[in-house]
Amino acid sequence: MSYVKKPMAIENKSFEIITEELGEKVKKFTEDELKIVKRLIHTTADFEYADIVEISEDAIESGKKAIEEGSRIYCDTNMIVNGLSKKTMEKWGVGAYCLVSDDEVVIEAKERGLTRSIVGMEKAIKDEKTKIFLIGNAPTALFTLMEAVEKGYRPDLVVGVPVGFVGAEDSKERLRELNIPYIVTRGRKGGSTVAVATFHGILYDMYDRKGFLGE
Amino acid sequence: MSYVKKPMAIENKSFEIITEELGEKVKKFTEDELKIVKRLIHTTADFEYADIVEISEDAIESGKKAIEEGSRIYCDTNMIVNGLSKKTMEKWGVGAYCLVSDDEVVIEAKERGLTRSIVGMEKAIKDEKTKIFLIGNAPTALFTLMEAVEKGYRPDLVVGVPVGFVGAEDSKERLRELNIPYIVTRGRKGGSTVAVATFHGILYDMYDRKGFLGE
Numbered sequence: 001m002s003y004v005k006k007p008m009a010i011e012n013k014s015f016e017i018i019t020e021e022l023g024e025k026v027k028k029f030t031e032d033e034l035k036i037v038k039r040l041i042h043t044t045a046d047f048e049y050a051d052i053v054e055i056s057e058d059a060i061e062s063g064k065k066a067i068e069e070g071s072r073i074y075c076d077t078n079m080i081v082n083g084l085s086k087k088t089m090e091k092w093g094v095g096a097y098c099l100v101s102d103d104e105v106v107i108e109a110k111e112r113g114l115t116r117s118i119v120g121m122e123k124a125i126k127d128e129k130t131k132i133f134l135i136g137n138a139p140t141a142l143f144t145l146m147e148a149v150e151k152g153y154r155p156d157l158v159v160g161v162p163v164g165f166v167g168a169e170d171s172k173e174r175l176r177e178l179n180i181p182y183i184v185t186r187g188r189k190g191g192s193t194v195a196v197a198t199f200h201g202i203l204y205d206m207y208d209r210k211g212f213l214g215e
Numbered sequence: 216m217s218y219v220k221k222p223m224a225i226e227n228k229s230f231e232i233i234t235e236e237l238g239e240k241v242k243k244f245t246e247d248e249l250k251i252v253k254r255l256i257h258t259t260a261d262f263e264y265a266d267i268v269e270i271s272e273d274a275i276e277s278g279k280k281a282i283e284e285g286s287r288i289y290c291d292t293n294m295i296v297n298g299l300s301k302k303t304m305e306k307w308g309v310g311a312y313c314l315v316s317d318d319e320v321v322i323e324a325k326e327r328g329l330t331r332s333i334v335g336m337e338k339a340i341k342d343e344k345t346k347i348f349l350i351g352n353a354p355t356a357l358f359t360l361m362e363a364v365e366k367g368y369r370p371d372l373v374v375g376v377p378v379g380f381v382g383a384e385d386s387k388e389r390l391r392e393l394n395i396p397y398i399v400t401r402g403r404k405g406g407s408t409v410a411v412a413t414f415h416g417i418l419y420d421m422y423d424r425k426g427f428l429g430e
Contacts, residue, residue, distance in 0.1 A: 016379040045403035082297035165229040188260035
C-alpha cells in the first residue's frame with residue numbers, strides 16, 4: 001500500500017487543505033485566532049467549528065500571559081490532561097491536572113449527591129496557581145466556575161467547550177455574558193479533544209515564536 | 216444559577232434527547248448497533264455519526280467474545296487509553312495500552328523516518344494477547360495493521376475511526392474491503408473520543424447485561 005508516512009508532511013498537508021477549504025472565512029479571524037480555528041478543524045474534521053467558536057478579545061493575550069507565568073491548568077477530564085503536550089508546557093513550567101478521580105472528590109460527591117465535576121472544580125478554584133481552565137465535558141464544572149466568577153473570582157482564561165445535550169449550550173451562553181477571558185464553542189459541540197486543540201492553538205504558537213522547534 | 220446537578224439524571228436525559236432527534240433513523244440499526252450509534256452522538260453532539268458509522272456484521276459479537284477472553288486492547292493514542300473505563304474493563308481482566316510514547320518506539324521511528332504510530336502498531340501486532348485495536352488518530356497505524364491482515368493476521372475487532380485530512384478516509388475505505396470484524400466512521404471524521412465511545416457502546420452493554428450496575 002502507498003501512503004504518506006512522514007509525520008511533518010502529514011501535518012503540513014492537513015493544514016494546507018484546511019486553509020483552502022476555509023476559503024473566505026479566514027477573513028473573519030485575526031492571525032492568532034486562526035491558529036485556534038484551524039487546530040479545532042484539524043482535530044474534528046468538522047468545519048462547523050469555524051462558525052461556532054467565539055474568542056473574547058482578551059482571551060489569547062491573557063492565556064499567553066498566564067502560560068508565561070507558569071500557571072497551573074485545571075481540566076475537567078483526565079483525557080484533556082493526557083492529551084496536552086507536556087513537553088511543550090514544560091518550557092514555561094506549566095502543569096495540568098484534573099480532580100474528578102481524586103479519592104476525596106469521589107467520596108464528597110457521593111455524599112452530597114453532586115457530580116464529581118462540581119466538587120473537583122470547587123477545589124481547583126481554591127488553588128492560587130490555577131489560572132487557566134479547560135472544560136470539555138461537564139457543564140456543571142463550568143457553572144460552578146461561573147458562580148465563583150459572579151462572587152469576584154478572576155481566572156486568566158476559560159476554555160468553555162463542554163459537549164452535550166443537557167446544560168452544555170446554556171453554560172456556554174452564560175459564559176459569553178461574563179466579563180472574563182473566554183473561548184467557547186457555541187451550541188452542543190465540544191469535548192476533550194476540542195479543549196486540547198483550543199489550548200494547543202495558543203501554546204504551539206508561543207512555542208513556534210520562541211524558536212524552540214529547532215532544538 | 217439553576218441547572219441539573221445529578222450525574223445519572225444528566226446521562227439519561229441526554230440519551231432521551233438523542234433517541235428523539237434520531238427519529239426514523241433508529242430503524243436502520245439493530246439494538247446492539249444503536250447503543251454504539253447513540254454513544255457516538257452523545258460524545259460528539261454530531262448526528263452525522265448516524266450516517267457515517269458502519270459496523271460489520273460480526274463486529275459486535277466478535278468484540279464481545281474478545282472482551283470475555285480478557286483481550287489486551289491496543290490504542291493508537293494515549294488519550295484513548297486514558298478515556299476508557301478501566302473499572303468496567305477490569306471485570307473481564309481487559310487492559311488497554313499505547314506504544315507511541317514508548318522510548319524504544321520513539322527512537323526506532325526517528326531512525327527509520329516513520330511515524331511512531333507505524334512502529335507502535337508493528338509491535339502491538341506481535342503481542343499475542345492483543346486482539347482488539349482502537350485507532351482514532353493515525354491512518355498510518357491502520358494501514359500498518361491492514362498490511363498485516365493481508366499477510367494473514369486476524370484481529371477480533373478493529374475500531375477504525377482515524378480523524379483527518381491526509382489518509383484517514385482512504386484508510387477507512389480500505390478497511391471496509393477486508394474480511395475482518397470492523398467498525399468505521401466513513402469520511403474524515405473520527406478521533407480519540409470517538410474511538411472510546413465506540414468501544415464503550417459494546418463494553419457498557421455487556422456490563423449492564425451482567426447486572427454489575429447494582430453493585
